[in-house]
Amino acid sequence: MPAVQETVDQVRSLDVDQYKYGFFTEIETEKAPKGLNEDTVRFISAKKNEPEWMLEWRLEAFRRWLTMREPDWARVSYPPIDYQDLYYYSAPKRPSELSIDDIDPEILATYEKLGIPLRERDALLGIASGGTKVAVDAVFDSVSVATTFKEELSKAGVIFMPISEAVREYPELVKKYLGSVVPVTDNYFATLNSAVFSDGSFVYVPKGVRCPMELSTYFRINERNTGQFERTLIIADAGAYVSYLEGCTAPMRDENQLHAAVVELVALDDAEIKYSTVQNWYPGDKDGKGGIFNFVTKRGDCRGDRSKISWTQVETGSAITWKYPSCILRGDNSQGEFYSIAISNGRQQVDSGTKMIHLGKNTSSRIISKGIAAGYSDNTYRGLVTAHRKATGARNFTNCDSLLIGDKCGAHTVPYIESKNSSAQFEHEATTSKISDDQLFYCRQRGLDPEEATALIVNGFVKDVLQQLPMEFAVEAQKLIAVSLEGSVG
Amino acid sequence: MNADIRPIRTQAEQAILASLATVPGGGDRLADLRRAAARSFEENGLPHRRVEEWKYTDLRSLMREAVPVAGTAAIAEADARARLLRGVEARRIVIANGAVVPELSDLADLEEGLSLTTFAAAMAAGDEVLSRIGGIVPSRYDASLALNTALARDGVVITIAPGAAIARPVHVAHVFASGTAAAMYARSLVVVGAGASFTYAESFEGPDGLAYQANAATEFVVGDGAHLDVVRLQEEGASAFHLSTLLFDVGRESKVHAFTFGLGAAVARTTLYATLSGEDSHVGFNGATLLKGRQHADSTLFLDHQVPGCESRELFKTVLDDSARGVFQGKIVVRQAAQKTDGRMMSRALVLGDEAEMDNKPELEIFADDVQCGHGATCGAIDDELLFYLRARGIPRKEAQSLLVQAFVGEAVETVEHDGLREALVERAEAWLAARA
Numbered sequence: 071m072p073a074v075q076e077t078v079d080q081v082r083s084l085d086v087d088q089y090k091y092g093f094f095t096e097i098e099t100e101k102a103p104k105g106l107n108e109d110t111v112r113f114i115s116a117k118k119n120e121p122e123w124m125l126e127w128r129l130e131a132f133r134r135w136l137t138m139r140e141p142d143w144a145r146v147s148y149p150p151i152d153y154q155d156l157y158y159y160s161a162p163k164r165p166s167e168l169s170i171d172d173i174d175p176e177i178l179a180t181y182e183k184l185g186i187p188l189r190e191r192d193a194l195l196g197i198a199s200g201g202t203k204v205a206v207d208a209v210f211d212s213v214s215v216a217t218t219f220k221e222e223l224s225k226a227g228v229i230f231m232p233i234s235e236a237v238r239e240y241p242e243l244v245k246k247y248l249g250s251v252v253p254v255t256d257n258y259f260a261t262l263n264s265a266v267f268s269d270g271s272f273v274y275v276p277k278g279v280r281c282p283m284e285l286s287t288y289f290r291i292n293e294r295n296t297g298q299f300e301r302t303l304i305i306a307d308a309g310a311y312v313s314y315l316e317g318c319t320a321p322m323r324d325e326n327q328l329h330a331a332v333v334e335l336v337a338l339d340d341a342e343i344k345y346s347t348v349q350n351w352y353p354g355d356k357d358g359k360g361g362i363f364n365f366v367t368k369r370g371d372c373r374g375d376r377s378k379i380s381w382t383q384v385e386t387g388s389a390i391t392w393k394y395p396s397c398i399l400r401g402d403n404s405q406g407e408f409y410s411i412a413i414s415n416g417r418q419q420v421d422s423g424t425k426m427i428h429l430g431k432n433t434s435s436r437i438i439s440k441g442i443a444a445g446y447s448d449n450t451y452r453g454l455v456t457a458h459r460k461a462t463g464a465r466n467f468t469n470c471d472s473l474l475i476g477d478k479c480g481a482h483t484v485p486y487i488e489s490k491n492s493s494a495q496f497e498h499e500a501t502t503s504k505i506s507d508d509q510l511f512y513c514r515q516r517g518l519d520p521e522e523a524t525a526l527i528v529n530g531f532v533k534d535v536l537q538q539l540p541m542e543f544a545v546e547a548q549k550l551i552a553v554s555l556e557g558s559v560g
Numbered sequence: 561m562n563a564d565i566r567p568i569r570t571q572a573e574q575a576i577l578a579s580l581a582t583v584p585g586g587g588d589r590l591a592d593l594r595r596a597a598a599r600s601f602e603e604n605g606l607p608h609r610r611v612e613e614w615k616y617t618d619l620r621s622l623m624r625e626a627v628p629v630a631g632t633a634a635i636a637e638a639d640a641r642a643r644l645l646r647g648v649e650a651r652r653i654v655i656a657n658g659a660v661v662p663e664l665s666d667l668a669d670l671e672e673g674l675s676l677t678t679f680a681a682a683m684a685a686g687d688e689v690l691s692r693i694g695g696i697v698p699s700r701y702d703a704s705l706a707l708n709t710a711l712a713r714d715g716v717v718i719t720i721a722p723g724a725a726i727a728r729p730v731h732v733a734h735v736f737a738s739g740t741a742a743a744m745y746a747r748s749l750v751v752v753g754a755g756a757s758f759t760y761a762e763s764f765e766g767p768d769g770l771a772y773q774a775n776a777a778t779e780f781v782v783g784d785g786a787h788l789d790v791v792r793l794q795e796e797g798a799s800a801f802h803l804s805t806l807l808f809d810v811g812r813e814s815k816v817h818a819f820t821f822g823l824g825a826a827v828a829r830t831t832l833y834a835t836l837s838g839e840d841s842h843v844g845f846n847g848a849t850l851l852k853g854r855q856h857a858d859s860t861l862f863l864d865h866q867v868p869g870c871e872s873r874e875l876f877k878t879v880l881d882d883s884a885r886g887v888f889q890g891k892i893v894v895r896q897a898a899q900k901t902d903g904r905m906m907s908r909a910l911v912l913g914d915e916a917e918m919d920n921k922p923e924l925e926i927f928a929d930d931v932q933c934g935h936g937a938t939c940g941a942i943d944d945e946l947l948f949y950l951r952a953r954g955i956p957r958k959e960a961q962s963l964l965v966q967a968f969v970g971e972a973v974e975t976v977e978h979d980g981l982r983e984a985l986v987e988r989a990e991a992w993l994a995a996r997a
Contacts, residue, residue: 143612459915472924472926474926474928474929474931475929476929477896477899477927477928477929477930478896479927479929480925480926480927481924481926482923482924482925482926483922483923483924483935484921484923485920485921485922485923485937486919486920486921487918487919487920487921487937487939488917488918488919488920489909489911489917489918489919489939490917491911491914491915491916492880492911492912492913492914492915492916492941493914493941494911494939494940495938495939495940495941496920496937496938496939496940497936497937497938498920498922498935498936498937498938499934499935499936499937500922500924500934500935500936501932501933501934502924502926502931502932502933502934503931503932503933504929504930504931
């Protein structure tokens with residue numbers, strides 16, 4: 071991704087706001103009327119040409135949402151969100167479903183600027199320069215604007231399309247799995263999402279198929295005052311394997327924007343899903359003005375025996391992060407993994423972690439979490455590991471380390487470890503420390519300036535997690551960490 | 561999920577409120593404290609699982625009914641029942657049903673530098689030292705402490721003069737001595753002067769089969785450069801309800817060690833608050849809990865590092881047999897000013913019973929950057945390989961298990977410095993294991 075390198079170098083010279091995706095694309099859009107009521111839900115459903123059952127599902131969620139209260143247990147504080155002051159649907163005006171050439175050139179240019187080639191031939195050029203092939207579903211505000219390599223994927227039997235299309239084309243699959251991992255009533259934000267989600271990706275990998283390429287969704291919030299509510303559903307049938315990447319950015323704005331996504335993963339017998347996220351929403355400026363409120367529910371269900379779900383996340387963006395990618399280890403001998411790097415700087419507040427719920431026999435899980443707090447930020451790891459009565463032989467290993475850079479920030483660890491049977495074996499360790507002076511001295515003695523030295527040490531600190539990322543993501547994530555911590559030293 | 565919780569008073573809450581109505585008035589600070597505590601209970605009631613600090617010990621559902629406040633105990637009965645730590649060479653004070661029994665207590669011939677009186681006497685005399693009561697205020701409402709503050713009428717008040725080294729421990733034996741279930745409350749205060757050293761032991765016991773309720777709170781004010789050792793043995797009766805609070809205010813360059821050993825009660829909760837308000841101190845809070853049957857025990861710790869350069873160490877061991885439930889919650893807070901803090905917390909649980917449950921919640925809340933803090937939590941069954949090693953040497957399974965449990969608990973018990981007290985605790989652990997085999 072050469073564009074990334076270019077921008078990295080560019081922002082390095084900037085003083086304060088290092089966010090490199092903060093531009094706004096002027097484009098004609100179509101929006102739902104401001105505010106949220108049943109008509110908004112009907113409007114979105116109608117826009118998507120949804121069948122009656124989908125609309126009912128949404129309305130039920132909406133009515134439920136009206137009775138719920140916003141959760142307040144997380145260690146984040148933010149001004150109340152006015153849910154009536156948001157646009158729940160915003161789409162570029164020009165139709166984009168026919169072919170890549172019909173996409174508004176402005177949007178194509180936007181994605182190019184972000185380093186995401188939507189034209190397959192451009193993507194293929196990437197191969198020539200050594201990268202691997204990645205199929206991309208690009209979501210711009212409320213709609214998916216392009217999905218690449220669809221044909222090649224369908225040859226392998228893999229379904230990869232915007233979820234709004236899947237609702238129409240594969241209603242049986244959607245009906246069977248949508249809301250089966252994160253129920254409509256799960257939590258405030260998930261229920262809201264169920265009512266108003268506009269787009270997202272749908273992936274189905276059939277029995278025994280190893281998905282021939284990495285799948286990826288790139289989310290971009292562009293419009294002002296618009297909430298993004300995407301919904302992702304990934305199903306790996308028996309023996310299937312899929313690796314999925316998610317990236318996100320938004321323009322720099324003074325007001326806060328809401329992002330409330332739901333991701334559901336289902337792994338059947340012997341299937342494996344690897345889900346990687348590089349979250350780089352606009353974090354707000356140095357005084358904490360603006361930025362994305364990120365309230366996300368991500369959950370994977372290891373429904374089949376010997377299945378495996380692995381979450382990897384690099385969180386550098388968002389003003390508020392409230393996110394707990396979890397695994398329900400239902401199948402016997404299933405495995406769950408969670409690798410996370412959460413970096414907060416400026417006035418960011420992160421409350422993130424995972425849940426590993428052991429239900430099946432001989433299930434195992436592993437949690438590696440690295441939190442880095444700088445500036446005036448607060449960074450909390452909150453996690454739950456639980457083994458039920460029948461989850462004999464459950465095993466968990468948790469390691470969460472926090473690093474503090476500066477004395478105005480906070481790092482917190484709140485793990486819950488609940489074992490309800492004697493054969494479960496849980497180990498948990500957590501540490502908090504600062505970058506050691508010895509290490510810094512060692513690096514500086516060798517001619518690195520303090521910022522470079524810090525970046526190097528931090529990269530060492532997070533390497534366990536970076537290793538879990540697919541190649542090209544790892545490279546980007548590494549650079550992101552350096553950028554994100556800029557200005558935090560000295 | 562977020563529906564409002566209606567404040568319907570449970571039967572227990574209503575009964576407690578009736579006892580609270582008897583909290584006396586009066587114009588002094590202590591009276592104000594007591595009335596404020598009573599009011600906070602009226603407002604908040606018993607905590608339930610939605611109250612974070614009581615998530616795993618839902619008092620509202622566990623404490624089905626409250627019993628009336630206990631009357632005065634018969635001296636002979638109190639004497640007969642107070643068995644714990646009797647063999648230890650110590651100055652012994654007996655508190656039966658929440659009141660000091662002078663006939664059974666060693667209140668005379670005090671060593672130089674040691675002053676010892678009863679809480680009731682200190683209150684009657686308007687003793688200046690009582691101004692230290694309520695020095696540590698938990699950041700959140702704590703029902704157990706609030707009830708104690710409001711309802712306790714007696715306990716001991718100990719002051720160690722600056723520089724005094726009191727070699728002989730003071731042992732406060734709490735005992736429930738009555739034929740019917742009742743509630744007892746005791747409040748004690750220990751003030752250790754600058755540079756003094758002191759060992760304080762307390763024990764709790766009562767008859768099996770009686771659903772009595774014990775609530776005790778002890779406050780420790782530790783002066784600069786002082787050295788305090790606290791040893792605590794809880795072996796309440798099998799149907800008892802035990803709530804207790806330990807509060808420590810630690811001055812600079814002092815050294816504080818506390819060991820809590822829990823074996824008894826149907827439901828037990830011990831909350832420990834420590835505020836490190838003087839620089840360069842060292843604190844060690846350790847504990848062991850051995851549970852069987854359907855016992856429930858909760859050890860909760862709040863450690864507040866307010867100043868730079870302190871070191872804290874915690875090691876808690878829990879052994880769970882049958883379908884017992886163990887809870888450990890530990891929170892280390894490091895304030896922005898508390899640079900160079902070194903804090904380590906460890907909770908280990910050994911699960912013997914198939915139905916047993918362990919809930920661990922170690923927390924770190926850190927606002928200073930130049931610190932070293934860590935916590936660990938483990939939970940699992942006895943290592944098969946260790947068992948195999950011993951059995952290969954001809955040791956029968958049960959015995960091998962006992963040896964391993966002993967070694968597991970031993971690591972924590974060994975931190976007790978006083979030889980006599982440590983041996984007494986080891987003996988109690990052995991008795992527990994012998995009863996199991």
